[in-house]
Amino acid sequence: MLAFTAVLVIGSMPDARGQEQPGKNPFADPDMTPSYRAQCHEVRELTKDRETGATRIDFSVTGPLALVHFDGTLAYLGVCGTAPDPKVLCVTYQTNDMKVGEVVTVTGGYSRPNPDYIVLDPCLARRPDETAE
Numbered sequence: 001m002l003a004f005t006a007v008l009v010i011g012s013m014p015d016a017r018g019q020e021q022p023g024k025n026p027f028a029d030p031d032m033t034p035s036y037r038a039q040c041h042e043v044r045e046l047t048k049d050r051e052t053g054a055t056r057i058d059f060s061v062t063g064p065l066a067l068v069h070f071d072g073t074l075a076y077l078g079v080c081g082t083a084p085d086p087k088v089l090c091v092t093y094q095t096n097d098m099k100v101g102e103v104v105t106v107t108g109g110y111s112r113p114n115p116d117y118i119v120l121d122p123c124l125a126r127r128p129d130e131t132a133e
């Protein structure tokens with residue numbers, strides 16, 4: 001009976017699948033690579049109904065860097081943000097010599113403080129020609 005109950009509970013838990021259009025899901029379970037990397041012009045539509053939940057979910061987007069800042073401890077990489085696209089901030093540990101204007105892919109723990117601002121923390125950033133680690 002306990003095993004049956006566990007299957008019912010696990011089977012009813014929400015996950016990263018099923019809430020976005022098939023083939024265009026920029027979300028994944030923690031530390032998993034999303035099957036799709038959103039482009040800046042798609043971010044608002046692909047995230048419009050996604051709430052920040054109690055459990056971590058990862059999000060991935062590719063776009064030009066608008067911000068590169070290192071405070072000595074953390075690196076802040078900003079992509080997207082040209083109206084009407086929401087700004088996406090990647091909080092990581094190094095800039096890897098990335099420069100403003102360079103196209104990068106950022107993937108990390110999704111949160112949405114407001115409709116025009118997404119924070120990915122923790123986050124990994126890479127150039128599109130680099131392989132994911």
